[in-house]
Every structure is written in structure tokens, then in C-alpha cells.
Amino acid sequence: AAADYGTAGSVRNAAELLTDRFIVISGDVLTDFDISAALDFHKQKGAKATILLTRVPNPLQFGIVMTDSEGRITRFLEKPSWGEVFSDTINTGIYILDADVLDLIPYQRDFDFSKDLFPLMLSKNMPLYGYISTGYWRDIGNLNEYQIASMDVLDKKVNITISGEYRNSCIVGRDVVLAPSAVFSGMVVLGNNTTVGNNAKLHNCVVGNNVTIGSSAHLSGVVLWDNVIVGEGASLTDDVICNDTVIGGDSTITENVFIAEGCIIGREATLLPNIKLWPRKQVEAGAILSRSLVQEEKWLRELFTDARITGLSNIEVNPEFAAKLGSAVGNAVGANVRIVASRDADASSRMTHRALMSGLMSVGVSINDLQVTSIPQTRQELRNGKAVAGIHIRRSIRQHDKTDIILFNSDGRDLPSAKAKSIERFFFGEDIRRVPFDKVGSINFPERTNETYISRFKDTLNIDAIAEKHFKMLIDYSFGLASNIFPHILGKFKATVVSMNNYMDAS
Template identity: 50%
Template sequence: MKAVIMAGGFGTRLKPLTNNLPKPMVPIVNKPIMAHTIKLLKHHRFDQIVALLYYQPEKISTYFKDGSAFGVKIDYVKAEDDFGTAGSVKNAQELLDERFLVISGDVLTDFNLTDALRFHQEKGSIATILLTHVSNPLPFGVVITDNEGKIERFLEKPSWGQVFSDTVNTGIYLFEPEVLDYIPPKTEFDFSKDLFPLLMSKGKPLYGYVAKGYWQDIGGLKQYQSVNLDCLEEAVHVEIEGKKQDNAWIGENCIIGKNVIFDKQVVIGKNCIIKDNVFLSRSVIGDNCFIGENCEIRDSILWHHVKLGRSVKLLSDVIANDTRIGNEAYFEDNVFVSDHCVIGNRAVITANVRIWPRKDVEEGAVLSTSLIWGERWLRELFTNSRVTGIINAEVSPEFGAKLGAAFGAYLGKGNYVATSRDSSEAARMINRALICGFMSTGVNVGDLRTMPIPIVRYALRSGQEKGGVHVRQSPRDERLVDIICFDSDGRDLPVTKTKSIERLFMQGDFPRVSFQEVGKLDFPVRVMESYTESFLKHIDVSAIEKGKFKIVIDYSFGLSGQVLPAILGSLDCDVIALNAYPDARRSPRKWEDFRYSLLQLTNIVNSLKADVGFLIDAGAESLSVVDENGHYLNNELLLLLVTKLYLETFHPRRIAVPVTAPMAIDRLASTLGVEVVKTRDDHRSLIDAASSTSSHSKEVTSFVGGTRGGFIFPEFHFACDAMFAMAKIVELMALNKIHLGELARQIQPPLMDRKEVPCPWEAKGRVMRYLMEFSKNKQRELIDGVKIYYNESEWVLILPDKELPLVHIVAEAQNRKKVDSLLNEFEKKILRWIERD
């Protein structure tokens, strides 16, 4: 039978180990990954192999030749360009005239492919995806099947709100040859994003088979280490060469000295010399290695032709081919050394350092990086479009310069980028470091300096810049700094681009320009003026002027205090300003601070008999509101009131709100004939909804309301802007001649509540899988988490947190007792599902 091995990967996340080696050739217990794959294929009678090559193809074809030494026949197809996963297989169509299997060249597995083939045949499937359960589904495609295995839904690399299961696509497929007819030639085409949705839309039988056994995608350095250790612990069935002696597999022609201790499992390759008094534990030593006296090697992987001097200590490190390490060198954990390096005597290599090929470290040197990576960087750099870390620990000036250089390398020399920040000293420091990084790659920088985020987004709409960043001290924790990255249109940088920047950052070998090509730095003018002009054009100034409102505004020591007073001067309002000067140290971050600010706002509104009070967050993206009676309007009630005023004033045809919005909005919109679009409960989704149109009526979205005090009015701005939202709320009050407290008394307030359930990261996907099974025959919505409807006024939403080991439960009902009942019921279910295997 025939099989295709996708062997074209660059191995970007395995750098520096893959600088001079294609990813399928990286050794696992002394054999290339692809050799283990071929062994598995042959065992299940897939002996006619097509290897798809792209990066350093000759290193693969030279090693495997025609395959006869491995008991198979191998044909090689070299790609002319990167046509995606499906497009690459299409290039080999002439060789695939019968049923065939596709497997990635960078995974290690011992799946029973014979059982999977039998399932494929029994179901009469045109395409079968092999599936497995994982603790963290985010890097993979999540797949949902019915009881027969027929695929109902899948999502490629979802966010936590889209994780409906821990069952993922393994990148192993069984295909009938007719599948290739659906793939266009010489075109970028992907299995998950393009081919499978196309087959489903045409009603073709597409199945998923949950395979039992070991499967690990070797996506990064951490996974590479763990796979080798799994092999040592025999968690996966692979062939390890050598003669087993107690805890060690020892290759032929090895010389083992006196008092050598093999603690736990160890693999020693061929022709190795291990001198006296060496301690080895859970480690792999490649062929033709020399280990000097008194060395201590724990949880480490040495490739071939590595030489260690006396008294070298390694802890959880990887040393690539032909590297020499001097006497008494000391390596802390997670050090990765590429090929042909020389490490001098008594050198100290600190944790998480990576050394590129052919580098020399001098005798006695202490080598460290500009960033001592915490575990979050080893997991992922970006959370959505944001990088967050501890100031001067995880996010230092060196880190900022490196991130700026990575972003700049992605944008390309000669392009423009906008930078901005809040008023904190930490943001000033990191912003300047980012500017240096951008300029070092030839990118020109327009620094907007201190500027509210909505105005930064507004300025980027001109299209001159290819992207932007805003640096701020975190609104949640003063120890943290946020670096928010924008696309060329001011929207959040999409995942495809953040992943590309992250790859550049991780590999660290982006090009710097010559001194003649260093980017320019300037300071754009008239940004504020342009924003103000457009702001006033989209507000009914005369209506607000006639209202003669008395307004109290708490600026939260944020940047809106530098912008909004001048605008309000044109509206003839009596404004009492609180905390109107920028001071990032005093901006509310904790709930206690926020509650105190609200209490202060309430008291002042009452004492001055003001018409309304606003608390604008420091970033000027969201607001909280106190009515004329000094009552705080919670986010759900505020959303309902503003939506009601907007619908009855402007009569739009289409609006958007998050899945967490109260059901009263749906009932109100239904009576007025307004389409309500539901979105995920994050800013990026609200922004996307603001620019969407109806698929059947072509109606544009006129209003987007969030459940966290954010509002979007697309005719003015595509993003949440608390300054404009404040003015728009006052305009709605003026046009309807009503106060918010008066309106609130006319409606029944939504009865909702929330609960957080602690949930380990590795259990989140499992919890969502059991939830999907539980809710299978119930009315549900799968937009952001799983929302289960009981009737038109009762529902519960279960949503995994994006950044914390938590699961959120949100419930709405007609009475308090029912809300509490729903919250408690699902808390118990989640805790029970966490404990289930």
C-alpha cells in the first residue's frame, strides 16, 4: 500500500537544532524522526512511500536513498513552492493512483494504522482523519464527530472559547484517490482550512477515527526533549538499537570505563567512549561520542560526534552534532547547542540559552541571553495580539528590542510602523526599546508618544503604516506590561501574523540592515486634530447643546484626560472632571480601587445633582456609568439600556452583541425587526462584527455592544472607544429626552450571574468534550464556549479562560433561585469531569 510522508518542514521552532538539518532528520533516540515513521509504515504494510520534500531535500534523499535498506520503496517529489499541505500532495498525484495514507514527517506515533484502515474501509469514507486526545488542543485542529465517527465540525487552531473538545487532528489521513480531484494544481491549499470544508459542503463521507496509542507532534524544543524521554521510559513503541544491559541500551564497539553509573534509562550509540566515574541518567548519547571522566549528564540528548571533556555537567540540555565541550563546563537546564560549536573550559551556560552553529564560547565565559525566558515564553509569546510579561524580568529593554526587530523583519525593510504608549515610565522604556528594534531592521517609525488606544487605531486607518504597537502598564497588575500589536488597518494583529512574528522571535536570526539603511524616526502631527474633527461630525452637537447636561467624568488618571476636555468644550456641557491628569501609577487596577472610584463618582453625581456620571478606563476603551440617581448600572443593564435607546432612535437593521448578552436584547430586537448577530466575548470579535455584513440581506452592522462596558459605532470607528461612546450615550439621552435611571425603571433588569471554577490547563479540553456530549441533544450555541438554552429566558454558558486555569460559568434566568441552581449544577459537573480520565 502507498503512503505519503510530508517531509518539507523548516523546523523553525526547533532552531538552532535545525539550522543545518531538515526537521524530519532530527534524531529521536539516535534515529531520524522519519526513520521511525518509515518503520511504522512498513510494519502496517505501507511499503510504497512518496516523500514530499522542500527544505534541504538532499539531506533526506541522501540518507534514505531508494528505501531498500529500510525495506520499502521511496519516491521523492520536490516542491517548486509552498503550496500548503493539500497542494503539496496534489503535486504527487501521478504516483497516487490508489488508496493512500498521509502522515507528517515530524510526529512520533505508534498508532495501529491497520485498525484505522479497516475503519476507513468499513465506513466507505472518502477521507478519514486520525484523531487523538490531548491536554492542550490550541495548537491543533479540534474535531467533533457523531457516534458513528462522521465529522460534524472542526476548527483549526482554535482559541479557548472555541475549544469544544480535546479530540484533535493528528495530521494522519487515509484518502481515496478521487480526493485529489478536489485540490487545484499549483495553488496553496490546506487540508483543514480548504479541502475538508469543501468535502463536507459537497456531502462527501468524511470520518474521524480516534486512534489509541502514543502520538506527539514535535512542534518545539520542549516537545523534542519530552519525546526522547518518553522513548527511554518506553511510553511509545519504537525500536532502540543496542544491547540492553540493566538500565542502558549500549551500541556496538563502545568502551565503558570504571564506575560508570547508569541511573534510570540511558541509550548509548555506536563507537562511544565513556570514561571513568561518569554519571548518566535518562539521557541519549549519539554515535561516536566521547564522554570524559567525572561527567554528570541528566535528562540530556547528545547527537553524534559530540566530545565532552572532564567534569562536564549537563542538565536537561541538547547538544547537536560535532560539538566540543571543554573541561569543567557547566550547563544549566534547557540549553540548546547547535552543530560544530566549541565551548571552552570552565564555561558556564545559563538556563534557556540557545547557541547557533559554529559558535565559540571562550574559556571561563558566562554565557546568558538578554532574556531569561520564563515558562510562558516557552509555551507561547502572544495572547491574541498582546504580549504580556513582568517588567524588567520577562519584558526587559533587550526583550523589547528583540520583539521590535522580529516584528520589523516580518514587515520588511522600508515600511512604516506607528508606536505609542501610556504615561508610565515602564511603557516609555519598552516603547523606546521597540523603536530601536524596528529601526535596526530598516523599518521607519512614527512615534505617537502618549496616546489613547482608540486614537492609535484611528490613526492607523490611513494605511500609511504597515502595523503598530501600543505599550501600557497592565490595567490588571502594575508589575506587568502589555505590548499590543496592530495590523495596518488598526485592527488587532491576526493569529496568522502573530505566529509568524513569534517564529521569527523564537529563532532569533532575523536580518539587521547596514548603517545606511537604518530606519527613520519621526513624530506625526495632526493626529489629534483629525480624530476630533471626525468625532464631532458623527455626533448631534446641537441636540447635546440643547440638553444642557451636567456630567461628571472620572478619567482614571488615563490618557483620555488629554483629549476629551477639548472635545467636550464644543458640546456646551457642564463637565466636572475627576482624576483628569495622566498618572499610570494611580489608575485603578484592583476591584477595590475600581469600587472606590465608583463610590466617589456616585457621591459626586448625587451631591451635584448631575444628569449622569462616567468612569472611563485608563485605556479609553470601556466605561462604567452611574445614573442621575447615583445608581451604578452594571454592564449587562448598561448594554440593554444603550441598545434600547439606539434601536428606538436610529432604527438599524443589524446589530451585534456577545453570546453573554442578556436575552432581553433578542426580544427587543425581534419586536423591531432587527437582526442580532452573536459574537465571541472579546474585543477582536466585536471589531470583526463591526465590519461584517449580513450574508442574505447585505445589511451592515450599525451598532456593537459589549458586556464589559465597550461600545462600537461603526459609522465613526471600528473599535471600542469610551470617549465617543460617552458622547453617544449623552446624545441618545438628549434625543429621547430621558435619563438612564428613568429608562431603567421602565424595564425589567437582566438577572444574571457568573462563577469561576478552577480547572487545570490539561483538563480544559476534556471538560469541554464531556460538555459537548452532555449537551448533544439540547439547544446550544457554539460561538464562544458552549451556551445551552433551556427556554427563551434561561441559559447557561461554559467558557474556558484564555489566560488562567479557570472555566467560567455564566447563567441567566427569571429568578435568583434558578440562576444559582444553574451555576451550582454546572460547577459540580465541571469538577466531576476534571476528575474523569
């Protein structure tokens, strides 16, 4: 259907094909229920609709169905609290329906089985029954449930037939090549045209077609789709890897990582637990990935280019990234110190600036917030001995859809590479040390920073010599930060000045 008509409304669209009793099964369910037994129950009871039910230990996330001793449904309860739980039988999303029930469903309208149709039948006192099924049932509507269901198949918790030939403790498809020294344990299923290299170890894995697993690779609890390449020495644990993805040699994919199709993971890269990669992402060789990649195209091994970090505004350099970077910087410089922070007038810079300061404060670092201030002023403030480091955030002067984060040493010079490496170790290592609530850093707003900078600037010039020349100047401020400072300096030059674009424009 072109529109979303809900679960029941969508089935109503196929009414001309459903002239007899029919069965509805949710597409995101894995089950081995005996549907024929439920169908016999439906016929025996003379039901118009039968909902297949199952018992679960924790019914809170499902819709509870209550029945009488004959199996007739007496009440529905959608996602109850524990205080409302009077039954552990839930709606499995599998229904047996007589064709005339479709007459209750409005045509091309949003209409749901559990929220609309069944309560309507209950209110009309129609024969609506629940059949409690035994066997395996799992809702695999999210990635974690899909991973669990895959392992349940291997553990034979669900009655399902897997086609293939038994060989070396594996079920293998056609044209599979297994190195003699490869080791398999638990249950391993290998698709057609798959190759497993020497000394590779696989435990409880599902492997698709046209997959290559390199020598000495270790895989445990992994699901690989088709056309995947796993490099030599790679290690994967409890992950799902989709089609056409390349896992570089000696890389480490930790627990519960989900990688979509067409991704490239470089050699010796590390993906930390519980992250997801959207399609066609790239992780650079040796990089440590600690968060999901959604809109970013790639994740680099190093954050810094010299003393600068540059990334797509609000995509690569977003509030979460900035807060984490602030925490990493704070851990690198130590608690109970002060850092100078400044930014340009861009809205993304302001957002990033505030997020980064929250990260600094969380690890006990206090901030001299210069707010909208130029880089030379920030350097000057550091030379006054006011802080151990400085940070300036701006819209990139090279690509306006990117944000630059520039770091300075305590003397106002660009941050040395050794200190940048220290920050990267904290950022990628995930071992950020927070401070107690009463040790959180503070924010200070220094006064007269413009006046101090102007005075120092003038002290470096021979004002009288410049004034004698009576210069004529055309100055384009380009809507930048200099428009705040330079006009005050020019007043002493006795020059004729024509100014253009001499105000700040955040756009």
C-alpha cells in the same frame, strides 16, 4: 516542489504516484498509533478521507474535530478559545485518503488539508470520517517538544523499538567503551563507537555515534547527537547538543539549552537556562552566557576591554544587550544616583543610548542626558561633580560596523577595572534588582553644557599669545562632534582658518 503549495498542494504534485488509497503522515509527529486499525475503519465506513484523531487535555493549540456517533465529521474548529471547546479530539496530521480525493486539490496552488480540503469535502457532504486513536502521539515541531519526546521514549511512554545490546543498564551500539566506574541510571541509549569515562554519571540520556564523554561528567535528561565531545567534569541537564560540538571540561550547561552543530563551549563556561546557540558559535572559557547566540560568532568571558565594551552594531550590541547592561551598571552604582550619558550622531548609537538609559531607569538611576556630545565634554561634566559615573556610546573608530560603549568614573577618568568587574558580575549573574514603579529613574537634559566646556577650555590657554601669531590653519573636522565646538574656540585666536567636512554626518 520549488514553491510552497501547502500540505495538500504538495501531495497533489505526486498524484501520478498515488493511484490507490494512501496514507499521509506529518513528518514532525512521533506516534505509535495502530494505523492498520484506522485503515480497517476507513474501509468499513466507505470513507473518502479519514482523519486520525486523538484526545488531549488542552486542545487550544490544535484544530478540534467534532464527529457524530458513527464517526462522521460534523465540524472543524481551528485553534479555539476555551469558550468554543466542545470536544477534546484533535487532528493529528495523519490522514487516510482515497486517490480520487486528489481531484479536489488544485494543481500547483497553495492548498491545505485542514484549512481547505477537509472543509470543502464537508461542504460537499462527502464521506469524511474521524477515527479516534489510542496510543502515544506528540507534535515535535519545536525544540522543547523534541526534548520531551526523546525523554518519553526513554520512559517507555511510546511503543518504539531501540536496536542494540543491553549492557550495564544501557542499550549500546557497536564498539562502545564503558569505564568500570561509570554509573548509569534510568534508561541510557549509547550509539556506535561511544566512550564513557571513569566516574561519569548518566541518567536518562540519548547518545549518538562517535561520542566521547569524559571522566566525572554528569549528564541528566540530555540528548547528544553524533561526534560530540563532553569534557571531564562537565555537567549537562535537560539539554540537546547537536553534531560536532565540543563541551569543555568543568563547564555547566543548565536546563533547556539547545546547541546547534559545530559549536565550541570553553572550559568552565556556564550556559544559563533556556538559551539557544545557532551553528558554529563559540563560548570562551570561563564565560557565563545568559542569552541566545544567533548572529554573534562568540561570547567572551569578559565584557570590558579596559573601560570599553565593543561589539557588532545591532547584533552583539543590540537593544536587549544595552538595556541589560544599563541595569547591571545601575545595580553596581546603586539606586537614587545620577549618571551622565552621551553619544555620537550615529543611528546605532542613538538606538543603543536609549535602550541603555531604559535599563538604568529600571533600577532607580536617573540620567543627565547630554545627547550628541563629545567624550571630552562628558568627562568635563563629570568633573563638575554632577554624577557618580558616565557613559559614552559611539560608532567604533576602528571598525565602523561596531559600537563602542565607554564608561567613566565620577572624576571623568576611565572606569577602573575593579568597577568594571562589579558590573560584569551583575550582568552575568542575572540577579538584577528592579525598583518599584514610583522609584523609576528620570531623565534630565542639562543646559549650556557647550558654553561651560568652551569657557573651561579657553581658561587653560593663553589666548593673547596665540592671537599674536596669526596662525593659518587647515582643519578637517571629519564630520565629527568637534564641528559643534571648535569653531567657537577658534574665533578668539585671530587665525585664518580653512575648514573641511565641518558638519556632523551620522552616516
